[in-house]
Amino acid sequence: MIRLLVHIASATPALLLVAGWYFKRLGVDPEKTLIWESGIWAFNLLLLVLLIPVVARWANWPKLRRYRRAIGLWSFGYASAHLALFLAFLLGWDLVRLGEELKERPYVLFGFGAWMLLSAMAITSNRFAIKLLRKKWGTLHKFVYLAVALAGIHYVLMIRSDYAWPATYAAIAGILIIARWIRGKKQKTVRTN
Amino acid sequence: MAQVTDQSTYNRRKFIAGALGLTALGTFATLRYRGRMSARAAQAPTDESSIVESVPSAENYALTSSNGGRLTTKYAATHYNNAYEFGWNKSDPSERSGNFNMRPWSVTIDGLCHRPGTFDVDDLMGMPFNQLEERVYDFRCVEAWSMVIPYNGRPLRDILAAVEPMGSAHYVAFTSVLRPSEMPGQASPFSSLEWPYVEALTIEEATHPLSFATFGVYGDRQLPQNGMPFRVTLPWKYGFKSAKFIVRITLLEEQPPATWNLTNPREYGWYSNVYPDIDHPRWSQATERRIWGDGEISRIATRPYNGYGDEVAHLYPGINHQYR
Numbered sequence: 001m002i003r004l005l006v007h008i009a010s011a012t013p014a015l016l017l018v019a020g021w022y023f024k025r026l027g028v029d030p031e032k033t034l035i036w037e038s039g040i041w042a043f044n045l046l047l048l049v050l051l052i053p054v055v056a057r058w059a060n061w062p063k064l065r066r067y068r069r070a071i072g073l074w075s076f077g078y079a080s081a082h083l084a085l086f087l088a089f090l091l092g093w094d095l096v097r098l099g100e101e102l103k104e105r106p107y108v109l110f111g112f113g114a115w116m117l118l119s120a121m122a123i124t125s126n127r128f129a130i131k132l133l134r135k136k137w138g139t140l141h142k143f144v145y146l147a148v149a150l151a152g153i154h155y156v157l158m159i160r161s162d163y164a165w166p167a168t169y170a171a172i173a174g175i176l177i178i179a180r181w182i183r184g185k186k187q188k189t190v191r192t193n
Numbered sequence: 194m195a196q197v198t199d200q201s202t203y204n205r206r207k208f209i210a211g212a213l214g215l216t217a218l219g220t221f222a223t224l225r226y227r228g229r230m231s232a233r234a235a236q237a238p239t240d241e242s243s244i245v246e247s248v249p250s251a252e253n254y255a256l257t258s259s260n261g262g263r264l265t266t267k268y269a270a271t272h273y274n275n276a277y278e279f280g281w282n283k284s285d286p287s288e289r290s291g292n293f294n295m296r297p298w299s300v301t302i303d304g305l306c307h308r309p310g311t312f313d314v315d316d317l318m319g320m321p322f323n324q325l326e327e328r329v330y331d332f333r334c335v336e337a338w339s340m341v342i343p344y345n346g347r348p349l350r351d352i353l354a355a356v357e358p359m360g361s362a363h364y365v366a367f368t369s370v371l372r373p374s375e376m377p378g379q380a381s382p383f384s385s386l387e388w389p390y391v392e393a394l395t396i397e398e399a400t401h402p403l404s405f406a407t408f409g410v411y412g413d414r415q416l417p418q419n420g421m422p423f424r425v426t427l428p429w430k431y432g433f434k435s436a437k438f439i440v441r442i443t444l445l446e447e448q449p450p451a452t453w454n455l456t457n458p459r460e461y462g463w464y465s466n467v468y469p470d471i472d473h474p475r476w477s478q479a480t481e482r483r484i485w486g487d488g489e490i491s492r493i494a495t496r497p498y499n500g501y502g503d504e505v506a507h508l509y510p511g512i513n514h515q516y517r
Contacts (some may be wrong), residue, residue: 024487024488026267027273027284027490028269028283028486029273029283029490030490031482031483031490032338049198055209058205059202059208059502060202061202061205061206061209077415089473089482089490089492092492095459097477100477101477104472104477105473105475105477106475107476140356157475158475160281160336161279161384161386161456162277162280162384162385163383163385164383
């Protein structure tokens with residue numbers, strides 16, 4: 001039941017955007033609206049993924065962790081749509097230009113890097129991969145913190161003048177990364193003791 | 194003890210459920226609000242014809258446009274604007290300019306000229322608004338989108354000639370209005386721009402026949418979102434070079450500062466001519482997305498000097514990369 005709600009909630013922005021596109025309700029530059037909104041929702045869901053273990057521990061509610069994979073995959077879905085829309089609308093599927101853009105534009109590089117990390121985690125998000133990779137799986141999936149850092153830089157690099165929103169996102173991402181790092185250190189100390 | 198823990202756990206869970214509910218509600222409300230806003234956008238009339246009796250330019254500059262006479266819809270050109278004075282969203286200039294007073298409006302012209310003075314904007318026009326010349330220019334934003342817009346005005350050089358510039362006047366500086374109480378973007382603590390906005394041209398650029406003193410677009414002068422009551426339009430340069438809400442024009446010997454160039458000289462050159470080979474450090478300028486309105490967008494190659502090279506290239510002798 002909760003799982004179904006998680007899927008419905010995660011799909012809602014996408015459905016609204018598709019409907020908005022179809023009924024021409026996405027403003028004067030609907031292409032830009034789609035690119036921005038898909039990126040923002042990839043980021044929102046990624047932050048939610050990082051927030052889940054914190055909340056689960058705080059509320060002593062371990063069941064929450066069950067929905068992490070689903071939300072992570074939705075985030076990957078939005079990020080993939082974001083990349084595809086960028087390729088379609090800004091590069092016209094010119095993959096040679098994608099190579100140039102990756103070389104010359106840090107914002108593309110950071111965004112693409114975050115997407116690659118999410119891809120690696122999405123591919124290995126099944127039981128088979130968990131069994132196969134064992135301990136390495138955990139290490140690989142810690143890269144979600146690097147992915148959110150790259151996404152934050154990617155966002156900040158897009159801004160011309162007003163940094164209020166990207167600064168907010170970067171701050172939330174930063175707090176979650178630092179919180180995880182402190183906890184990781186504590187755990188290590190406990191183990192060595 | 195166990196009971197106490199359970200109670201606090203329960204409270205925390207209740208709190209989370211509440212927070213989730215509020216977030217969902219907030220998201221829903223935001224999306225609904227945005228949906229309404231853009232619904233209004235879609236329903237607005239798409240007026241493509243000009244109300245003004247247009248006076249064709251003798252040199253017929255409209256022909257330098259590559260679009261076969263097609264215009265961007267008035268709705269798109271007046272609801273998708275960069276005027277950071279009103280906010281950084283493209284919809285802010287049309288939505289947050291309601292308190293902006295456009296009359297009376299006077300412009301001071303001073304510096305190295307023989308007849309400096311302060312002029313009412315109606316006097317600057319030199320004729321009734323509906324008799325001003327109409328010019329269709331390609332407008333190219335540094336963000337790699339463009340529109341085709343009919344501007345109402347007169348050559349800037351006619352206004353400059355009236356104040357009789359001295360021989361030592363090598364530059365023309367524009368100062369935009371400073372009114373934080375009427376322009377919410379100027380009051381924002383998060384803006385990285387210094388106000389008032391300043392821009393500048395060389396005297397050769399300012400007196401070029403393409404440089405257009407602009408008092409309206411689409412035959413409409415009540416459009417603060419487009420920089421009215423008085424702006425300049427320089428179609429071979431990125432949009433930010435075309436100063437809006439001008440209250441002062443100063444003739445100078447030394448090169449004056451320009452707002453975006455001051456803010457980030459690596460990204461925004463002082464000249465900022467449209468040139469497909471000179472990229473903005475963060476994005477390519479090789480192509481642009483031409484916005485037509487009603488959701489229609491075409492991706493086209495950007496032309497040197499935005500297609501006005503035949504008219505203006507001679508202003509930039511030598512290597513054009515020096516004039517970035």
